[in-house]
Amino acid sequence: MKILITGAGGFVGQYLARELLKDPENKLILTDITVFSTPPSSIHPENAICIQADLVKEPQAVLIEKMDAVYVLHGIMSSGAEANLDLGLKVNVDATRHLLDCIRKKGWHTRFIYGSSIAVYGRPFPQKITEDVYPTPEGSYGSEKVICETLINDYTRRGYIDGFAIRLPGVIIRTGAPTQAASSFLSGIIREPLAGKKCVVPTKDRSKTFWVCSINDIVLNLVYILGLPSDVLPLHRRVLNAPGMVVTIQEMRDTLAKVAGQEMLDYIEEVEDTTFADLVQSWPCNFDVSLASGVGLSVRETFGQAVEEYVRSL
Missing domain, CATH: 3.90.25.10 (UDP-galactose 4-epimerase, domain 1)
Structure with missing residues (x-):
């Protein structure tokens, strides 16, 4: 498979790339806004290309060929997004939206896997939180995640992508x-x-x-979603709360x-x-994660x- 990972220089991105590079059939495009390299100890490092790029200004720079799948892991974290609203919107929303639009215009119908967060939820909390609980984030980071989840739902419903958003616990x-x-x-x-x-x-x-959840379990679940049948969720509701x-x-x-x-x-x-x-x-x-557990x-x-x-x- 040809797979793009954004935020590939980050912690989760590096672990995910290393896991995907165990398969000699996978060809990876790794991108981040800072200088980075292929994860050390990768089994097939020759199958990865690293591209330093600003996805707000040049999302097309990383879509150098048709992608079978895209993992979106870039972002300004919670405290950073709260301290600087403009930067949070630029990195957490605009970069993702521009990437979605590039894929839409190319007509690829790519499997699009978005790393969201439990920060989308806010008080008061019910006894158990499921995907049916309406997100009411208490911070800009969570609000920006909800915006991107909504775009992924709509773009999947329209047939532009085959998207899933997974709300990650603390890693x-x-x-x-x-x-x-x-x-x-x-x-x-x-x-x-x-x-x-x-x-x-x-x-x-x-x-x-x-x-919380271990990095190994986060990565294995992200890889699992790569092969998840599209019809396990309705086209307009593509969000899963990750087990933790x-x-x-x-x-x-x-x-x-x-x-x-x-x-x-x-x-x-x-x-x-x-x-x-x-x-x-x-x-x-x-959390009640029976929906995520039910799909594997x-x-x-x-x-x-x-x-x-x-x-x-x-």
């Missing part, structure tokens, strides 16, 4: 430096102590729950101590951030297994 354990995501500390609470660095957790409430797991800050601390030693907890500093506290309350964690998406790793694998990777 763990992210490698590298902290990101602009407000949820960055969910990886930092494991990542930073293991690197001998301090992690500031912006709440002292260790019972607070979060909806609930974890508390206390459970994250306990897992870190169990896997790497009690002394790792000394690197964690908990502060009460009133601004952050309100943001945290807008993150749902009570799943969670295979526990939080402990995700941490153990991250430690092994170091």
Whole structure:
């Protein structure tokens, strides 16, 4: 298959590209706005082309041949989108819309897989959140995701693309430096102590729950959607809430101590951030993912297994 991945220099993009490059039949176009390279340890790196491009200004630059599938993973994360509305709209909405329009005008009817977010939901939360719950985002990032989901629904209904949007939980354990995501500390609470660095957790409430998923499960579900029959969802309702797991800050601390030693907890500093506290309350964690499970998406790793694998990777 010929597959385009946007945001390919990012964390999820790199893992997804590496997974897809296990298949010698896949030919990848990888694009990002910054300089990046093919993921290290890829089995077939010769099957990937890296293109640095601004999708707002030149989306056609990455559509150099007919694509069987497109993964849209680029974006300005939650805190960044909230701090700069214009930039968030440009990157999170305009770049995606321009890409959709290029594909529409070429008449490719491409499988279009969009990485959305649980940030589309806002309070008050029902007892269980399903895809039937109306999105009421409490931040610009979630609002921008809803806009793109709506476009994907409409373009699929019209027959321009064969689209799916998957609302991702918090992805763990992210490698590298902290990101602009407000949820960055969910990886930092494991990542930073293991690197001998301090992690500031912006709440002292260790019972607070979060909806997360390991990077391996995220990638395997994204790949699974590549072959999902188009008729599993109505043409005008193409959104799935990705399976995940609930974890508390206390459970994250306990897992870190169990896997790497009690002394790792000394690197964690908990502060009460009133601004952050309100943001945290807008993150749902009570999901019913029976629709996604019914079409074959799943969670295979526990939080402990995700941490153990991250430690092994170091």
